[in-house]
Every structure is written in structure tokens, then in C-alpha cells.
Amino acid sequence: MFYLILAGVALVGVAMALFQMRNHPKGLYILFFAEMWERFSYYGMRALLVLYLTKHFLFSDTAAYGIYGAYTTLVYILPVIGGTLADRYLGQRKAIIIGAVMLVAGHATMAIEGEPVAPGGSPDIAVLNIFYLALALIIMGTGFLKANISTIVGELYAKTDPRRDSAFTLFYVGINLGAFAGALIAGYLGETFGWKYGFGAAGVGMLLGLLVFVLGTPLLKGAGDAPDVQKLHKPAFAGLSPQWLIYIGTAIVTVGVWWLVRDQGTVNILLIVFGLLTLIYILWRSVFQLEPHARDRIILALILISMQVLFWGLFEQAGSSLNIYTDREVDRTIFGQEIVASVFQSLNAMYIVLLGPLFAMFWAYLAKRGKDPTAPQKFGLGIIQLGLGFLVLVWGANSSAGLTPVIFIFLIYLLHTTGELCLSPVGLSAMTRLSAPSMVGLIMGTWFLASGAGNAVAALIAQATAAPGASVIAVYSNVGWVAVGVGVGLIALSPLLNKLIHADTLSDDPESEGLRTKTIEPGAHVEDAHRA
Secondary structure, three states, X not given: OHHHHHHHHHHHHHHHHHHHHHHOOOHHHHHHHHHHHHHHHHHHHHHHXXXXXXXXXXXXXXXXXXXXXXXXXXXXXXXXHHHHHHHHHHOHHHHHHHHHHHHHHHHHHHOOOOOOOOOOOOOOHHHHHHHHHHHHHHHHHHHHHHHHHHHHHHHOOOOOOOOHHHHHHHHHHHHHHHHHHHHHHHHHHHHHOOHHHHHHHHHHHHHHHHHHHHHHHHHHOOOOOOOOHHHHHOOOEOOEOHHHHHHHHHHHHHHHHHHHOOOHHHHHHHHHHHHHHHXXXXXXXXXXXXXXXXXXXXXXXXXXHHHHHHHHHHHHXXXXXXXXXXXXXXXXXXXXXXXXXXXXXXXHHHHHHHHHHHHHHHHHHHHHOOOOOOHHHHHHHHHHHHHHHHHHHHHHHXXXXXXXXXXXXXXXXXXXXHHHHHHHHHHHHHHHHHOOHHHHHHHHHHHHHHHHHHHHHHHHHHHHHOOOOOOHHHHHHHHXXXXXXXXXXXXXXXXXXXXXXXXXXXXXXXXXXXXXXXXXOOOOOOOOOOOO
């Protein structure tokens, strides 16, 4: 009964989203379903990962959180490289296809699980290395795909098109439809019948996503094409074209990721170094190549990007400490049936599928009346709700003598979801709007890089909950109050941040790069461009 109710609610949300998409470009349908299947595979595997490490390989909680954190951090570091390669050489469409092929291979490899480790025993080294290779392939595939498919969504709309925030919210429904089905189906199969069945289902989902994208490419009408096809295939070094150099480099980096994914400390150092270099490069280009208004927009984009570190650091407890807490400390009996812990990770996605279309309508309604909150204000609202989710769970746990009632798991995911809808799809829209055209892939990749930093922080917070003598609830209380305070502060500062948008010079002209050598007409006001 519980599973049928979840599926029914999700189908209502999908129907609402598809109905609203009738007024959008047909290419949005292709991107919607392609990303849906990609997220099916990613979140299906994510729902099982920490449980798989602690129950199959018998890793300690701390070690499992470390591998989970290294994996999710690398997943969000690589899109910076994938986005830059797409901007300069491959184009977004080719990059997405490369990524999808690697993801199919990675998820298929995850299905090789070997025999479970006996208590007191050690994992089979060969099987463990195959597992790390699977993670490396998934990380690399996501690096090529994640930022670039979002970039193509932005290419379907003019920068001042009032449908942009609505389109990204609808696209986000597709993302979360896949996440919902992945956690529900792969999670259930993996915990009930065997890990390989859950991981195998995730691989099938990714294969379907690849097929949808390839077959639907004509509907994109050239969006995501390579910037210079001749340059892509022309010999550049040692007689090899940039395309072949990228293939060879991808193989080499995959080996490096295969080694790194087991070393949380090295990944965090790499994240810091890579993040600083990326920030310096973006600031250099902004200061020396862009005119002042375009530069200010990039600075605002970087400020919004930085807010993600806190948001995802807390939000991503869902796959690690909150997943383990649900498994061990929550009364999971619903309608007389005990529900496996991984299935509860589908709640976030189910809420988004149901509420996403309502948020899309709400933003569009406010935009038509000139009352749409700006991106900084929406970010602040999102972070406040994230903190409140933890505080509600703390209240529920403290008010219960035994196991935490399952209703509080529903509530924390609900508040985290409404917070996410105020931040993540709006942020995707803002990145494509605030970026100069030649930097959109780089900025989108940096957006996901900050998500990687958030996942690194998430691993540290999760490990804090597993420290000797630590209390999960005490940690959740502290981080909840910090999030509420940061969100309130961001809303208070939003009038100053809004000035960095310079709406009167925001242009829909694809030839207008905002370069210092170009002239921006001061009177070029664009209607409805007052929101970022």
C-alpha cells in the first residue's frame, strides 16, 4: 500500500509537469526524460551505497561516510572540466553522449558484488577494486553529462524569457522523477533481493536515458553543437585531434579517480586546490576580459555558488547519516509493514515531482506581476527551510521515549524539499542568465564544483555524528540553527546583491559577450529583465 501511494502521488506530479510543458520548446521534453533516466541511475545507486558498504563489505560508519563523501565530492568536481571541454571543443551534446556511455559502463560494473564479507573477515581485494572502478566510471560520466545537459536547457530560452525559472523547475521535476523511481525501485530490489539487482536496475535506467537523448537530438534544433567542428577534428598534438586527445585524457583521469575515490583526505585537498584555481581563473577572465556590468554578474554568480556549500553540506546527510539514522533509530512500520530504509530517500524526489510544478506556476505567477523574489532572496528562503527540517527532526526525536516516529522523517524531507525548490532550480537558471555566453559551461561546472565542496562538508558532518560519544541529534540541532541564521542574513543582504544584476544592460543577443572591447548601449533596457 505504501509503495502504491508513493507511485500515485508521483504520477500526479508528472502529469502536472507535462501539462505545463505544452507551452515550452519540444527540446525540453527530451532533456526532461534523458535527465530523468540519468538521475534514476544515480540516485538508485546512491540510496544503496552507504548501506552496501556497511552491510556487504562491513565497513565502519566512519569509513563508509569517507568513501561516500569522496565519491560524491568527485562527482561534482569533474563537471568543471566537462563543462569547459564542451565550451571549447566538444559541444554539450557530444559531451553528454560520452558521459552517458561511461555511466552505463559504471553502473553495469557495480552489479559485480562478489560474496558478502563474513563477520571478522576482509573484503576480496579484486572485488573491491572492481567496485572502485565502477565508482570512477560513474564519476567521470557524470563529469561529462551533469553540467552540460543543464546548459542546453538554458540555450532553449532567451535570457529575459520569463519562462526560464519555470522551465528549470520543470526540468528539475524530471530530475527528481528519476531520483524518486531510482531510490524506490533500485533501493527496494537491492535491499530485498540482492545488491546486484538494485545496481543492475540503475544501469538499465542509464541506458534508457542514453537512448532517449540520442533519438531526440533533432528536437534540440542545434542547441549544444560543437563551437568549431573543424577544430575538434583537426590534428593538434602528435598528429591527434582534440577529440582523440580528450578520449585519451579521459582514460588517464579515470585511472586517477579510481585511486582517489578511496582516499577522502586527498580528495578534499584536491577540491581546495581545484576550487581556488577555478575561482582565480574566473575572476581573472571577469576582470580583464569583461566589461563592468558583465563582471558584476559573474561576481553575483560566485556569491550564489558559495551558498551551495552550506546547503548541500546539510542536505546530503540524506544519503549518509540520515540514511543510517533512519535504518537504526526510526520506527519504519507503515500500514503494518516495515519499510526498508533506502526507500525513504525517494521522499525528497516524490515531493519535488509533486510540488515542483506548483513552484513553477507560483514563480511564473509572481514574475508576471513583477513580484518574483530575486535569486538571493530565494536562496535565503531555501537555506532557512533546510535548517528548520533538522530542527523538526530534533524535536521529534527528543519528544519520543523510544524509536523516532516515522512522521518526522516525512517532515524533514518535506522541508528540505521546499528549501531545495527555492535554491537549486533557481540557481541553475541564474547561472545561465548571469554568465557571459563564452563562460556558461565554466560557470555551470563551477556551480557543481560547489556542490562537490558541499558533499565534502557533508562527509565531515556525517563523520562527526559517528564520532565516539557523539549524538546525531545534537549535531543536527547545531547545524539546523546555523542554517536558519545564514538564510536570514542572506535575505537581509539581498537588496545590495540585487544591484549586481544590472538588468538594464542584460542582453538576449548571443553575439553580446560582455567583452571589454564591445560597447554596451546604456539605454538598452529589456522588459521583464529585473529578476536574476
